[in-house]
Amino acid sequence: MKTSNGVKKQKKPQSPEKSKPKDHRELGRELDLFSFHEVSPGAPFWHYKGMLIVKALEKFIRELQDKHGYEEISTPIMVKKELFEKSGHWEFFKDDMFYFKAGTETYALKPMNCPESALVYQTRTRSYRDLPLRLAEIGRLHRNELSGVLGGLLRVRQITMDDAHIYCRFDQIKSELVSVLKMTEEFYKRLGLPVVYGLATRPKKAMGSVKTWKEAEKLLGEALEELGLKYQTLKGEGAFYGPKIHFDIKDSLDRTWTIATAQLDFQIPERFQLEYIDADGQAKRPVIIHRAIFGSFERFIGILLEHFKGALPFWLSPVQVAVLAINDQVTDYSKKVFEALKNKNVRAELDLRNESVGKKIREAELQKIPYLLIIGEKEAASEKVAVRERGKGDIGQKTLEEFWEIIK
Numbered sequence: 398m399k400t401s402n403g404v405k406k407q408k409k410p411q412s413p414e415k416s417k418p419k420d421h422r423e424l425g426r427e428l429d430l431f432s433f434h435e436v437s438p439g440a441p442f443w444h445y446k447g448m449l450i451v452k453a454l455e456k457f458i459r460e461l462q463d464k465h466g467y468e469e470i471s472t473p474i475m476v477k478k479e480l481f482e483k484s485g486h487w488e489f490f491k492d493d494m495f496y497f498k499a500g501t502e503t504y505a506l507k508p509m510n511c512p513e514s515a516l517v518y519q520t521r522t523r524s525y526r527d528l529p530l531r532l533a534e535i536g537r538l539h540r541n542e543l544s545g546v547l548g549g550l551l552r553v554r555q556i557t558m559d560d561a562h563i564y565c566r567f568d569q570i571k572s573e574l575v576s577v578l579k580m581t582e583e584f585y586k587r588l589g590l591p592v593v594y595g596l597a598t599r600p601k602k603a604m605g606s607v608k609t610w611k612e613a614e615k616l617l618g619e620a621l622e623e624l625g626l627k628y629q630t631l632k633g634e635g636a637f638y639g640p641k642i643h644f645d646i647k648d649s650l651d652r653t654w655t656i657a658t659a660q661l662d663f664q665i666p667e668r669f670q671l672e673y674i675d676a677d678g679q680a681k682r683p684v685i686i687h688r689a690i691f692g693s694f695e696r697f698i699g700i701l702l703e704h705f706k707g708a709l710p711f712w713l714s715p716v717q718v719a720v721l722a723i724n725d726q727v728t729d730y731s732k733k734v735f736e737a738l739k740n741k742n743v744r745a746e747l748d749l750r751n752e753s754v755g756k757k758i759r760e761a762e763l764q765k766i767p768y769l770l771i772i773g774e775k776e777a778a779s780e781k782v783a784v785r786e787r788g789k790g791d792i793g794q795k796t797l798e799e800f801w802e803i804i805k
């Protein structure tokens with residue numbers, strides 16, 4: 398394109414904001430959620446507001462687990478290497494583990510929760526009536542990712558997992574998988590993220606008989622079909638110790654993430670000689686289903702931040718409502734509104750600074766706060782608040798009662 402003076406007009410460069418969505422690390426900095434420090438590569442330092450997101454996720458997953466009959470446990474982070482020799486991790490996974498000598502013993506930081514969960518199972522004689530036993534653990538794991546491949550929250554060395562191990566009889570596999578899938582659907586529905594399912598079948602090198610594998614794969618498929626969930630068969634992509642269901646999500650940037658899995662395991666029950674006493678009085682092996690609904694808190698929060706471009710849904714937002722006072726005349730009423738929000742367990746912030754209301758609104762909007770309640774003398778006199786909703790702008794004056802109805 399030529400302008401009147403004949404100078405070739407440069408195409409205006411797109412603003413970086415439009416051309417490239419923000420990296421979660423940048424959002425984490427702007428929203429004051431977490432930081433990384435050289436002294437601990439691959440492990441986030443969660444700040445106050447980041448922890449509010451972690452806690453909201455924890456709360457939701459715990460509610461779901463309670464509803465679906467889980468028992469929550471907590472096991473040590475540091476364990477003698479003998480445990481992982483027994484589980485097989487030492488042989489297959491040693492290079493990805495952190496371990497060290499303390500006195501004459503070698504200790505490891507657990508890379509997975511399963512072996513310790515199996516020890517809890519073994520503390521009692523289990524009968525067929527005790528099963529399924531669903532042991533959940535929000536466990537903190539460490540895996541030795543090469544420092545070159547670490548990348549913010551998406552690839553970390555310290556992983557906090559919404560993990561669980563379900564100990565069940567073979568005839569309970571299907572109903573347990575159905576229950577896991579229901580939880581998964583409920584969880585992702587709340588985020589508005591549809592899940593894409595995959596069924597990963599027997600790889601070439603696998604433990605156990607082909608017949609058992611075939612039966613197990615059939616049960617996984619039937620569980621998915623019972624809930625009318627579409628899935629892809631991923632041939633040969635199961636782990637060597639059992640087939641699994643993959644939970645993938647597609648984010649707003651059209652990227653597909655394998656978030657978590659439900660995985661059958663015939664190996665750990667064998668290695669740990671796990672038993673239950675069946676109705677006929679015989680000792681039998683239970684099956685383990687390893688399952689996580691969203692996998693790692695770190696990675697999942699990183700994905701959510703990028704997916705929502707920092708504007709998390711109301712229930713996950715670290716600050717849900719900001720109360721902005723226009724001037725000193727309305728301090729008392731603003732405090733009263735703020736206290737009322739707190740009493741309703743709304744995560745609120747009160748801005749009484751001596752700044753223009755325009756600046757206060759701009760800053761609160763940059764913090765992606767879902768609702769701003771602006772209070773001037775008119776609002777104070779009528780015991781109302783002027784509400785601004787994220788993405789919508791001004792939605793008018795409301796009483797607090799009317800505002801509860803909106804955010805309920």
Ligand SMILES: [Zn+2]
Binds near residue numbers: 509511687688
């Ligand atoms: Zn496990």
